[in-house]
Amino acid sequence: MDPKDTEDTEEFRLPRSRQANERLHAVIPGGAHTYAKGDDQYPENLAPVISHGRGAHVWDVDGNRYIEYGSGLRSVSLGHAHPRVIEAVRRELDRGSNFVRPSIVEAEAAERFLATVPTAEMVKFAKNGSDATTAAVRLARAATGRARVAICADHPFFSTDDWFIGTTPMSAGIPAATNELTVAFPYGDLAATEELLTRYQDEVACLILEPATHTEPPPGYLTGLRELADRHGCVLVFDEMITGFRWSEAGAQGLYGVVPDLSTFGKALGNGFAVSALAGRRELMERGGLRHSDERVFLLSTTHGAETHSLAAAMAVQTTYVEEGITARLHALGERLAAGVRDAAAAMGVGDHIVVRGRASNLVFATLDEKGQPSQQYRTLFLRRLLTGGILAPSFVVSSALDDADIDHTVDVVAQACAVYRKALDAGDPTPWVGGRPVKPVFRPRA
Template sequence: EGYLQAVKDVCEKEGIVLIFDEVVSGFRFHPKGAQYLYGVTPHLSTFGKAMANGYSISALVGKKEIMELGGLEHEKERVFLLSTTYGAETHHLRAAQKSIEILNQNDYEVTKYIWSVGKQIKEGYNALVKQYELEKYTRLEGIDCRPYFYFQDNSLRTLFAQEMIKYGVLIQGIVPSYSHGKSEIDQTIEAFDKALKVLKYAIEENKVDDLLIGGPVKPVFRKYN
């Protein structure tokens, strides 16, 4: 509570530009971004393809006095370059216009639905974890619109993903969509049930690594291969 505002206060005191990366949170946490949800406006923000429903587009936005430094109407040193390499691909811009229009309709209906889907999946998973007494080993954490898996180690994470694939669900994380309906939610939770049964057996019998078809997954950001 108050962390982001405290960071902004320090930045403004020390003359540091505060930048929020909203590529994931923008339009998902709220159509106006996580900054609106938490009541803290940074100096610059980045947004990604969520603003165009998957079309390749991004945006750098921020305070006028900073953004103008990338333009031509000043004599100061240019601190960054605004490129128009893809400027001719206007269908991306039209997709963004329409997506933002829809996201702002009906009291943010789309975003609220995404939160609802994530909540149902998170509650379903954690209820099964409790049922199988696996709280020590795994759970779904985080904000409802973008929950994330916790596993005690990567072997368990890999075994879980492997079993989910067997039951028709390719899953790395939870990214709720407006396209996810009751059937998709039910299918996912049913697959959770079957996969967690395997995890419970593997843990109790000390056979986690034996049940893996391949090696355990590795973190994307790691020091050594």
């Protein structure tokens, strides 16, 4: 290996971030409040700890500036400290944030949400996606009188709660009896889903899935799933945590024209502020209310679910998306980035190894080895080169705060990373360029 290949990474040090990571691990299990933000997801000793952010850029505690992708795990789609959002939040902070009775802001936020997502008839807000998806499952079980939940096996995450986490390699602490109530169906395969529903005839309360991810739904798939749910008497739940706003202001259901019984939103809804939503048909949602004669459902009841400043943030986000055409901008930026990365990879002879996937507004990348298999070692090599070049990119998910210069710089850095990637492929072993232990998958049974 040419010593020049490692000169830039040897000079790139994050001493303050390393110290801060030690502080984090001393007081916080995992060193972060979300496993996907853990330092095990980054090259060894190269996990920056953030000081602040503005627009599409963040600064670490060592003073380095990065162009950031996947901001806030896809939640900050307008960029950090967006003026319209911050101003809306600031106004509410001066008026108090939580009261013993509902604030009028709750009505305003609900009405705004339902105007933005007209396929829903009622909405209830919470603080995180897990609470919303679990509330959807509980509501489906109550409405159908059934216990089983059918999740899409091809989608990585639905909730921190037992009904989902019990299906992952991190199932410690969850009773086997709970796990037995969750079954799985493959995305895009209506025949397999119908077989599952027939096998568990009259037992499945709901089908829950992301309507789209890094692949578009096959023609007729979502419509067919809607028909299957109706025929088998189960509730269709769309997890729109990611697709909400990024696919269209009304989510994937608005784009593809298929209406679920229930849907959950979060992430982009608050541009980094803590707000999520469970929305759906009035007949179902009202079971968690007071104006019905059925058995009551403890749907969502959160002390901080209706903090006025977070709801104000959500309203400002929706206004900004509609008035400024944010979804279209996200797609345009993503298309420019994807084309640049693909061209750079092809030019360096690694187009079959660094693969950009997904809708333009929600791009991810795969790092493949000599045999075309996913490789954590090659991902580590790639991430190291990106970080050295000032790119913080666990994915290539764009925010609307990026500009053409940011995209151009990203592509330049990617090209440099691809040159090293090619050398590692030719050597048949990326180890000399990895710089320590490889990055690790989030879901694994042992630390």
